[in-house]
Amino acid sequence: MTVSSSSSILQAIQSPQDVQGLSLTELTTLAEELRQAIIEVVSTNGGHLAPSLGVVELTLALLKSFNPDQDRFVWDVGHQAYAYKLLTGRRDQFHTLRCLHGVSGFPNRSESPYDHFGVGHSSTSISAALGIAVGRDLAQQSNKVLAVIGDGSMTAGLAYEGLNQAGGLDRDLVVVLNDNEMSISKNVGALSSFLSRQLSSRWLVRFKRELEGRLRQIPRIGEDLVTYAKRSEESFKGLFTPGMLFEAFKFNYLGPIDGHDLRQMTDVFKQVRSLDGPVLVHVLTQKGRGYTPAEDNPTYFHGVGCFEPETGKSKKISSCSLPPYTKVFGRTLSQLARQNDRIVAITAAMPEGTGLGEFAEEFPDRFFDVGICEQHAVTFAAGLATEGYRPFVAIYSTFLQRSYDQIVHDVCLQNLPVTLCLDRGGLVGEDGATHHGAFDLSFLRHIPNLAVMAPKDEPELQDMLATALAHNGPVAVRYPRGVGPGHAIKDSATALPWARGEWLRSGSDAVVLAIGSRVEPALEAVAQLAEATGKEIGVLNLRFVKPLPVEEILEAARQSRRLLVVEENAAIGGMGSAVLECLAENDALDGIRVRRLGLPDAFVGHGPQKALRAEVGLDAAGISKALRDFLSE
Numbered sequence: 001m002t003v004s005s006s007s008s009i010l011q012a013i014q015s016p017q018d019v020q021g022l023s024l025t026e027l028t029t030l031a032e033e034l035r036q037a038i039i040e041v042v043s044t045n046g047g048h049l050a051p052s053l054g055v056v057e058l059t060l061a062l063l064k065s066f067n068p069d070q071d072r073f074v075w076d077v078g079h080q081a082y083a084y085k086l087l088t089g090r091r092d093q094f095h096t097l098r099c100l101h102g103v104s105g106f107p108n109r110s111e112s113p114y115d116h117f118g119v120g121h122s123s124t125s126i127s128a129a130l131g132i133a134v135g136r137d138l139a140q141q142s143n144k145v146l147a148v149i150g151d152g153s154m155t156a157g158l159a160y161e162g163l164n165q166a167g168g169l170d171r172d173l174v175v176v177l178n179d180n181e182m183s184i185s186k187n188v189g190a191l192s193s194f195l196s197r198q199l200s201s202r203w204l205v206r207f208k209r210e211l212e213g214r215l216r217q218i219p220r221i222g223e224d225l226v227t228y229a230k231r232s233e234e235s236f237k238g239l240f241t242p243g244m245l246f247e248a249f250k251f252n253y254l255g256p257i258d259g260h261d262l263r264q265m266t267d268v269f270k271q272v273r274s275l276d277g278p279v280l281v282h283v284l285t286q287k288g289r290g291y292t293p294a295e296d297n298p299t300y301f302h303g304v305g306c307f308e309p310e311t312g313k314s315k316k317i318s319s320c321s322l323p324p325y326t327k328v329f330g331r332t333l334s335q336l337a338r339q340n341d342r343i344v345a346i347t348a349a350m351p352e353g354t355g356l357g358e359f360a361e362e363f364p365d366r367f368f369d370v371g372i373c374e375q376h377a378v379t380f381a382a383g384l385a386t387e388g389y390r391p392f393v394a395i396y397s398t399f400l401q402r403s404y405d406q407i408v409h410d411v412c413l414q415n416l417p418v419t420l421c422l423d424r425g426g427l428v429g430e431d432g433a434t435h436h437g438a439f440d441l442s443f444l445r446h447i448p449n450l451a452v453m454a455p456k457d458e459p460e461l462q463d464m465l466a467t468a469l470a471h472n473g474p475v476a477v478r479y480p481r482g483v484g485p486g487h488a489i490k491d492s493a494t495a496l497p498w499a500r501g502e503w504l505r506s507g508s509d510a511v512v513l514a515i516g517s518r519v520e521p522a523l524e525a526v527a528q529l530a531e532a533t534g535k536e537i538g539v540l541n542l543r544f545v546k547p548l549p550v551e552e553i554l555e556a557a558r559q560s561r562r563l564l565v566v567e568e569n570a571a572i573g574g575m576g577s578a579v580l581e582c583l584a585e586n587d588a589l590d591g592i593r594v595r596r597l598g599l600p601d602a603f604v605g606h607g608p609q610k611a612l613r614a615e616v617g618l619d620a621a622g623i624s625k626a627l628r629d630f631l632s633e
């Protein structure tokens with residue numbers, strides 16, 4: 001299925017330059033065709049619908065005013081770049097969006113020369129665009145460089161590091177702030193209200209009332225001054241526009257302008273072309289624009305699965321009744337929090353994605369959404385822990401990479417009881433290389449004082465959360481995107497024996513030492529192989545990456561000469577490496593053969609999670625093959 005041929009203008013676009021020759025009327029028609037194409041494909045493939053629908057006119061105005069063959073565009077996060085992809089040579093492949101080996105869901109330099117910078121993690125666009133701009137200047141070129149960044153992505157400190165240097169260098173750079181007042185959920189933080197359209201905050205009302213009172217007290221001219229002040233209120237507001245913030249960074253601020261008004265935007269961008277130095281254009285858009293279900297629920301349609309285009313109703317009936325790890329995490333934390341009022345929950349702009357929605361409703365005073373600020377989230381949690389609280393910080397594995405120093409320095413060095421809850425540990429699927437939680441076992445296990453666990457299923461996740469709470473120190477628990485093997489969830493969680501593994505099968509021909517999401521497929525592979533070959537194969541659920549379950553690992557080496565370690569993490573530096581270190585240091589390697597089965601030393605692409613796991617050999621079939629090869633060596 002390619003993009004429907006009814007889109008006549010879109011079908012005629014051979015290159016983005018063609019957009020420059022279109023009239024405003026044609027652009028308006030093209031905007032409609034782009035929306036239809038995006039809705040059509042995303043309803044089948046899933047994806048970031050609302051963000052992309054919100055910037056259709058903005059994308060057209062940018063391509064009308066600038067030329068991606070000379071100028072450079074950096075989209076922040078890039079989840080909103082579907083219209084850009086359709087207009088820059090990927091229309092005919094767009095139906096493969098987010099499919100295995102298909103079009104990526106984010107700009108990707110290896111996919112197109114028009115994707116000037118690879119993105120996926122937020123708030124990098126200004127820094128990258130500035131680097132590109134400085135490269136241009138060193139080469140004495142004169143093209144324009146633009147970063148398009150959302151108001152949510154402007155909550156991350158990295159954005160200000162870019163603004164700060166850009167203002168200091170005073171180089172030609174255009175930052176387009178796409179302000180739709182939304183992150184994934186409603187945007188949070190002081191900046192968000194400062195950027196908001198009405199400066200009618202309580203502070204402003206109080207300030208006006210006090211000012212009026214004081215002016216009236218001035219003899220003879222007081223009343224006139226009040227009248228004058230009222231009349232100049234508009235310019236007063238004009239003084240305190242968001243521009244103030246960006247002008248402090250020495251940006252020339254233009255806006256706010258209507259991000260759905262093609263004429264207004266093309267006029268402003270034409271003006272911007274002639275400006276020197278750093279310029280920020282503040283554009284107001286509506287997330288989900290042009291598709292009522294998405295306009296009504298931009299959070300749900302931020303990143304959506306398959307749906308019926310006519311109604312917006314979700315198409316994918318969950319294949320099993322079991323709630324995903326994410327839901328079990330949220331429910332268990334709420335359960336624990338009912339018994340322990342020191343528990344607080346922290347998210348970095350992803351309450352829904354991390355399953356903390358229910359917790360937030362039940363414990364509003366103990367729930368904190370810090371915005372897209374993963375570094376701050378961890379150190380904020382550390383501060384809370386010094387006051388005797390038990391913070392649970394829920395951040396996707398890939399995004400927690402941002403907080404490495406804060407985990408080391410602010411949490412573990414001080415041995416504070418912060419629990420890091422890493423959802424999306426392992427391969428996540430369609431979001432691809434920028435979003436896989438591929439490295440957390442490797443980047444966490446060497447940090448002193450930190451315990452690291454991974455559950456084999458949802459009930460064990462419940463117990464690991466209880467185990468973390470019972471432990472008076474830093475703990476990380478990582479679990480995969482989606483649903484586990486479907487074991488019944490327990491009414492209450494109980495702490496596990498510390499640093500111990502769990503024997504699931506014993507066997508002398510080989511032992512599979514598996515961690516987390518790979519335990520169940522390992523059990524499945526071993527059962528089939530033992531049935532087919534009569535081999536005696538053991539399975540050990542390691543449970544702990546740190547402290548290592550040394551007793552069980554050494555027992556495995558006593559049981560069999562062949563040990564296969566299976567993990568959904570980079571093999572380098574992960575669970576397998578830890579087992580090797582343990583055996584070597586306990587002089588238990590003599591005659592023992594160890595094989596590590598984990599993620600390759602390469603970035604894994606995008607596609608269905610199941611297909612990716614098969615591709616890297618981490619599903620039951622892959623584990624079975626690795627075992628057969630091992631046994632036949």
Ligand SMILES: Cc1ncc(C[n+]2csc(CCOP(=O)(O)OP(=O)(O)O)c2C)c(N)n1
Nearest residue numbers: 051120121122150151152153182183184349
């Ligand atoms: C470092 C990082 N943390 C979290 C995310 C998840 N995420 C993707 S888009 C998004 C919200 C972005 O809001 P905004 O920049 O306003 O873009 P909009 O979706 O509103 O167009 C978040 C939190 C991310 N991509 N990168």
Ligand SMILES: CC(=O)[C@@H](O)[C@H](O)COP(=O)(O)O
Nearest residue numbers: 077079120303353428431481
């Ligand atoms: C663009 C982005 O980074 C998020 O929207 C991410 O795609 C969410 O991932 P999940 O769909 O796994 O919650």
Ligand SMILES: [Mg+2]
Nearest residue numbers: 150151152182
């Ligand atoms: Mg936004």
